[in-house]
Amino acid sequence: MASADTTPVLELTGIGKEFGAIRALHDVDMHVRPGEVVGLMGDNGAGKSTLVKIIAGNFRPSHGEIRFGGNAVHFNRPIDARAVGIEVVYQDLALADNLTAAANVFLGRELKRKFGPIALLDHKAMASRALDLFGELRSETRPDDLVKQMSGGQRQAVAIARTRLSNAKLVMMDEPTAAISVRQVEQVLSLIHRLKEQGVAVMLISHRMPDVFAVCDRVIVMRRGEKRADKPIHETSPEEVTALITGAKEAA
Amino acid sequence: MAMPLESPVTFSNVGKTKWWRRGIFASQTGYVLAALLVLMLVMHFASPYFFTEGNMQNVAKNFSFIAIATLGITFVIITGGIDLSVGSMMCFSAMITSMVMVELSAPGSAFVHLAADGKTVVANVPGLILVISVLAGLCAALIVGLVNGFCIAVLGLSPFVTTLGMLSIVRGLAYVVSNGRGSFPGGPDADYFYALTSGDVFGVPAPFIYLMILAAVMAIVLHHTSFGRHVFALGGNEKAAELTGIPVVRVKIEVYVICALATGLQGIIISGWLGSAPANMATSYELNVIAAAVIGGANLAGGLGGPLGAIVGCVLLEVIRNGLVLAQVNSYWQQTLVGVIIILAVLVDRIRSRMT
Numbered sequence: 001m002a003s004a005d006t007t008p009v010l011e012l013t014g015i016g017k018e019f020g021a022i023r024a025l026h027d028v029d030m031h032v033r034p035g036e037v038v039g040l041m042g043d044n045g046a047g048k049s050t051l052v053k054i055i056a057g058n059f060r061p062s063h064g065e066i067r068f069g070g071n072a073v074h075f076n077r078p079i080d081a082r083a084v085g086i087e088v089v090y091q092d093l094a095l096a097d098n099l100t101a102a103a104n105v106f107l108g109r110e111l112k113r114k115f116g117p118i119a120l121l122d123h124k125a126m127a128s129r130a131l132d133l134f135g136e137l138r139s140e141t142r143p144d145d146l147v148k149q150m151s152g153g154q155r156q157a158v159a160i161a162r163t164r165l166s167n168a169k170l171v172m173m174d175e176p177t178a179a180i181s182v183r184q185v186e187q188v189l190s191l192i193h194r195l196k197e198q199g200v201a202v203m204l205i206s207h208r209m210p211d212v213f214a215v216c217d218r219v220i221v222m223r224r225g226e227k228r229a230d231k232p233i234h235e236t237s238p239e240e241v242t243a244l245i246t247g248a249k250e251a252a
Numbered sequence: 253m254a255m256p257l258e259s260p261v262t263f264s265n266v267g268k269t270k271w272w273r274r275g276i277f278a279s280q281t282g283y284v285l286a287a288l289l290v291l292m293l294v295m296h297f298a299s300p301y302f303f304t305e306g307n308m309q310n311v312a313k314n315f316s317f318i319a320i321a322t323l324g325i326t327f328v329i330i331t332g333g334i335d336l337s338v339g340s341m342m343c344f345s346a347m348i349t350s351m352v353m354v355e356l357s358a359p360g361s362a363f364v365h366l367a368a369d370g371k372t373v374v375a376n377v378p379g380l381i382l383v384i385s386v387l388a389g390l391c392a393a394l395i396v397g398l399v400n401g402f403c404i405a406v407l408g409l410s411p412f413v414t415t416l417g418m419l420s421i422v423r424g425l426a427y428v429v430s431n432g433r434g435s436f437p438g439g440p441d442a443d444y445f446y447a448l449t450s451g452d453v454f455g456v457p458a459p460f461i462y463l464m465i466l467a468a469v470m471a472i473v474l475h476h477t478s479f480g481r482h483v484f485a486l487g488g489n490e491k492a493a494e495l496t497g498i499p500v501v502r503v504k505i506e507v508y509v510i511c512a513l514a515t516g517l518q519g520i521i522i523s524g525w526l527g528s529a530p531a532n533m534a535t536s537y538e539l540n541v542i543a544a545a546v547i548g549g550a551n552l553a554g555g556l557g558g559p560l561g562a563i564v565g566c567v568l569l570e571v572i573r574n575g576l577v578l579a580q581v582n583s584y585w586q587q588t589l590v591g592v593i594i595i596l597a598v599l600v601d602r603i604r605s606r607m608t
Contacts, residue, residue, distance in 0.1 A: 096488030098555035
């Protein structure tokens, strides 16, 4: 577990967001340390996805400050967030089914070899790097197989391998276990452990209580656009978190 | 960042796909290619004229007349788009080429002067008029392609509606500039023009040679450049392409421009073969071109297609046409049969993907 004195990789202070008359987020403070797995929980409309989209650069916050690795940052587009080391694994994984696993991992960042003025794809280098990444994630995935033919767990591995290309410091995973089988959930949770082992901070956005309690070090509960709880996982219980999510308990 | 592995990955649960279930063997292009070879064999036994040199030259020439445009539209179809304006574009760009050629060859222009005996003589380099007029024709196609791409990628209009409108706009423009009369390539460079469009080199028709070169270039672009990768990604999952930072707008505009240029070139070649660019030239060719692409395995939903498929589709259509003529079948059956083949080709692929 990360010690308390390391600088947080991500630090939010007083983040708020309004969409017209609707207040989606209000005064959210939070931080994530390297190698820490933080669960972000809340009911639909609690502000989870707005918060994730602000961190990922899809939205600009109306108020507050984002600090990444100690420096204040302003993201205008998702690419800006990616440039500093924030990667997002989207709920639908953002994979192109008709391409191979390796092609998907390197999508938009293809490795090329120069032949005079022409740059051609370096298929071999991409395949072997992708195989290394799948190995790190302990996933039985062949770089040359089409994503179309893969299981949910393998797809998840491809989406996560993509975040490992750029040495991301923070990986946000949006509902990675929502639509896959029990065995594949195990695989995904072990993928999260691999990321943690390598010092990557992970934010897990999930509805599934058992998954959050299985991998997270800390849980943050959102309700009605505000942060209601931020507790180490061993100081809380699924019952308490459920109460916080539904509003049976106001704050902890 | 790579960690030393305690053990390399083992593939105990994940088998390797058998070679005959991968790549071309598992694609519609593969099936249609096999069907084509069988058909040609049948034709050989059905008619002694089929494999004669003259007939083969004819077939090669005829399918080359739509195949270059089919290569172009395949790019668009792979991204999940469609271009219905190809027929009109062929006509427009052929017409501009031929009009510019006639205009530049008129006595008094900077490119020719009158000799004493009243004949026109080339004032500059021979062939310069040809180059300029072909570039003008391609430029016209380029502009149409840019407008298509802009409306679809930037304004977000549907490709079907945009290019349906463009079909009408461009055909209308062709009538306007020619006053409905059509145009005939002429002047001192006309001989070069005909040699380059409908001539042949050692018995191989010139359009066929262009087709082979362009198909090879296309294969490299699609499978070995990041542009090609992005074209496939766009057709597979446009949202994913956007999220991974692919310049979606630029790639979309580029595919419509490529399609327009291929189509323009095709139109110019056809006008060389016809000896003129009439205002109703290539009417409804868009349907032949799309049919050939789809038969060859391009998927209208996007994400699949390639130069081999485009060519195989064109050859199949032409062999059927040629075969029906040789077999002395009423030529009105042709269109019906083409329709049947389109549906059959897609049906076989659907059945196959259901089975695996």
